[in-house]
Amino acid sequence: MPDTNIRFRQILGTVGAASGLALWALWKMFDAGMLTDRTALTLASFVAATLGAHLALSGPLNQKQAIARSLLLGAASGLLITLAALRYDEVGRTQPFAIAFVVLIWHVALPFLIAQGLGRGLRHYPTLFAQAWNLFERLIAAWIFVGLTWAVIFLSDLVLGLVGINLMTLISEIEVLGPMITGAAFGLGLAVMLEIGGAIVAALLQRLLRLLLPFLLAVVVIFLAILPFRGFEAVFGVLSAGAIFVALVALMATMVTAAAGPDRGQEVQSRPMQLATRAMAVLMPLPALGALWALGLRVGQYGWTPERMAAGLLMATALLSAVLYLVAALRRPWHDGVRRGNVVVALAAMAAAVFWVGVLPTERIAASGVVARFEAGTTAVDQLDIYSLGNWGRPGAAALEALRAKADAGDTKLAALLDGETVLPDPDELDRLRADLKARMPVQPATATATRDALFDLAGADDLRNWTSFCQEKGSPAAYSCGIIVADFLTDQTGEEVMLLENMDWGLQMTGFSFGPDGLKRHQVADGSQIGYGNQETSAALFTQLMAAPPSLMPAPMNIIPQSGGIMFLFNP
Numbered sequence: 001m002p003d004t005n006i007r008f009r010q011i012l013g014t015v016g017a018a019s020g021l022a023l024w025a026l027w028k029m030f031d032a033g034m035l036t037d038r039t040a041l042t043l044a045s046f047v048a049a050t051l052g053a054h055l056a057l058s059g060p061l062n063q064k065q066a067i068a069r070s071l072l073l074g075a076a077s078g079l080l081i082t083l084a085a086l087r088y089d090e091v092g093r094t095q096p097f098a099i100a101f102v103v104l105i106w107h108v109a110l111p112f113l114i115a116q117g118l119g120r121g122l123r124h125y126p127t128l129f130a131q132a133w134n135l136f137e138r139l140i141a142a143w144i145f146v147g148l149t150w151a152v153i154f155l156s157d158l159v160l161g162l163v164g165i166n167l168m169t170l171i172s173e174i175e176v177l178g179p180m181i182t183g184a185a186f187g188l189g190l191a192v193m194l195e196i197g198g199a200i201v202a203a204l205l206q207r208l209l210r211l212l213l214p215f216l217l218a219v220v221v222i223f224l225a226i227l228p229f230r231g232f233e234a235v236f237g238v239l240s241a242g243a244i245f246v247a248l249v250a251l252m253a254t255m256v257t258a259a260a261g262p263d264r265g266q267e268v269q270s271r272p273m274q275l276a277t278r279a280m281a282v283l284m285p286l287p288a289l290g291a292l293w294a295l296g297l298r299v300g301q302y303g304w305t306p307e308r309m310a311a312g313l314l315m316a317t318a319l320l321s322a323v324l325y326l327v328a329a330l331r332r333p334w335h336d337g338v339r340r341g342n343v344v345v346a347l348a349a350m351a352a353a354v355f356w357v358g359v360l361p362t363e364r365i366a367a368s369g370v371v372a373r374f375e376a377g378t379t380a381v382d383q384l385d386i387y388s389l390g391n392w393g394r395p396g397a398a399a400l401e402a403l404r405a406k407a408d409a410g411d412t413k414l415a416a417l418l419d420g421e422t423v424l425p426d427p428d429e430l431d432r433l434r435a436d437l438k439a440r441m442p443v444q445p446a447t448a449t450a451t452r453d454a455l456f457d458l459a460g461a462d463d464l465r466n467w468t469s470f471c472q473e474k475g476s477p478a479a480y481s482c483g484i485i486v487a488d489f490l491t492d493q494t495g496e497e498v499m500l501l502e503n504m505d506w507g508l509q510m511t512g513f514s515f516g517p518d519g520l521k522r523h524q525v526a527d528g529s530q531i532g533y534g535n536q537e538t539s540a541a542l543f544t545q546l547m548a549a550p551p552s553l554m555p556a557p558m559n560i561i562p563q564s565g566g567i568m569f570l571f572n573p
Contacts, residue, residue: 009191011063012055016187019051020179028175037091038082045081049106050074055187056110056135059194061117069113077102083358088393095362097310101353108350110135122347125339129262133205134194142189149185209258210268216255217280220248224286242298242311245291249318252284256325260338267335274334281329281338284322291315301469303369303379305388306362313356321345363392367399374403380429381413382461433464441471441482445550448486448496455484455498455513458520470502483547490514499525503543 023044030040053070061069084098085091111131112122120127157167171177259277261267268274292315299308324344328337356362367389373379384403389396400418407415434456443452456464471482485499495515502509512523 005191005195008059008194009188012058012187012191013184014187015051015055015058016183016185016190017180018183019048019055019187020181020183021176022047022051024176024179038085041085041091041094042078042082045102046074046078048074049077053106053110053113055190056139057113057117059191060114060131060134065117069117073106073109073113077106080105080354080357087361087363087395089397093391093393095306097306098357101310101313101357105350105353105357107135108346112346123340123343125343126263128343128346129339138190138193141193142186145189145192146182146185149181153181206258206261209255210273213255213259213273213280214276216251217276217283220252220280220283220287224283242291242294242315245287245294246311246314246318248287249284249291249322252280252287253318253321253325256281256284256338257342260335262339264333264336278329278334281325281334284325285319288315288319288322291318303366303373305366306392309360309362309365310356313352317345317349317352320348361395364395364398367392367395371399371402381411381417384414384417386417430461430464433461433468436468437464437471441467441484442547443484443486444547445486448484451486451496451498452484454515455500455520458515467500483543485546485551487551487553489553497523501543501546508543 026035026040026044026047029035030037035043050070050073053073054066057066057069080102081094081099084102085094088094111128114131115124115127116122118127153167153171160167171181256277259268259273268277292312295308295311295315321341324341325338328334328341331337370379370385370389374381374384386400389399389403392399403414404418407418434453437456438449438453441452443449459467467482481503483501483503485501486496487499488495489497489499489512493514493516497515498513500511500513502511510525512525514521514523
């Protein structure tokens with residue numbers, strides 16, 4: 001056994017060093033002009049994926065099996081990244097999500113390749129479960145060992161520097177040493193982790209996750225109970241709501257998986273924990289549907305982008321997982337259904353990611369949507385996202401050409417925008433926005449409507465659109481989430497100033513404005529208590545208090561509003 005371990009370390013250490021050498025050589029060839037950027041991307045993707053897969057598969061599989069399967073996975077990874085890059089004239093503009101999905105496919109495929117190589121098929125859950133955990137632990141430990149290796153090298157350089165030997169200078173002069181050392185350390189780390197196994201760490205993490213399951217279940221139940229009273233639009237209209245819900249579904253699925261265990265007899269045994277796990281599985285579709293709803297609101301407002309399509313894929317995968325878990329929870333034995341569902345979700349996620357990267361024309365869909373929304377009048381000329389079109393490869397360039405044709409046909413505003421000139425918004429649109437805000441935004445004191453209206457008359461288009469979008473009815477009874485306070489905040493200036501309040505979900509945001517000969521001047525507002533990224537209930541209560549009656553002012557170098565725990569003040573940035 002010791003001889004076998006030493007030989008295995010030698011193999012993986014050598015392969016790791018060869019990986020570093022190969023990637024360094026490709027970079028030098030590209031830098032010297034011997035490879036085009038597209039050829040370099042394809043070769044680098046193939047080499048990195050193949051050698052990385054060989055390092056990961058070695059040990060669970062023999063060398064012949066590991067080499068054959070790593071070549072297959074490397075070829076698939078290189079092909080997918082090449083297909084994604086073909087949509088761009090400049091390879092460096094390839095969508096980051098495409099690369100991220102290829103990396104995801106690479107990782108998810110490894111346990112299936114091991115299970116197939118061991119002759120257990122693609123649905124042998126105990127093997128898939130164990131190998132997924134072991135690969136995760138081995139990769140983390142190997143990177144930690146890489147870090148430790150370089151830490152030792154840096155320390156050695158400091159020590160040897162005392163006697164005139166500069167180790168880091170030598171490594172930097174011989175460029176290939178750096179990547180080879182990193183690769184060799186990574187391979188050795190993988191080999192050593194395979195020797196000691198990972199069953200103890202996996203079992204520990206599963207038990208810890210099971211302990212947290214009841215707490216997360218309580219959080220989800222409380223959230224769902226309060227949601228109808230909080231207002232669906234207020235929650236799902238938040239920009240980050242979809243991402244939060246997807247993360248919640250992923251965490252719930254991880255805990256249910258830990259509770260189900262890798263095989264029969266290894267699931268949670270106590271009746272309360274089984275009920276809690278099944279309840280968690282039953283509730284999973286709700287946040288998954290919430291994520292899709294939040295995405296739908298965003299798409300309805302601004303249209304599709306490649307990033308939103310990638311988010312849609314993740315959300316659809318989360319919903320599939322949630323539905324399969326729901327079905328499993330309503331049947332017996334529930335844990336078998338969870339295990340089958342995990343296999344289906346993993347395979348479906350890989351297939352969907354392959355489709356997204358290699359087949360789905362995300363850039364063309366997004367670019368066509370921008371043009372269609374403009375032609376339909378949904379998007380004003382000054383709101384056209386020319387920058388994004390320029391970053392969506394050849395489909396984006398084609399959309400810009402279509403817009404240029406419209407500009408040449410007589411649309412002077414569009415022509416000015418495409419030429420990089422400042423385009424003023426439609427005056428009729430601004431009048432509608434101002435009228436809408438004047439009708440809905442409350443002010444304190446109530447008689448200060450003239451000053452409030454002066455703010456809207458001088459504000460820019462972006463501010464007016466943002467305020468109109470945000471200032472909506474929320475809660476029960478209905479109340480607006482915005483308001484204005486008019487007072488003489490700045491004693492060294494004549495006239496009154498305006499403080500705009502926005503009652504955000506994360507806290508109360510306040511912005512100050514003063515009137516001068518050059519128009520509006522924006523000021524920062526600060527508070528010594530819990531305003532801004534503070535306690536939501538405290539901020540909401542303060543918002544209600546400030547909008548209930550005109551505030552009193554306290555004399556100071558600039559007038560301030562006294563509050564318990566601190567003061568608010570308006571100052572020039």
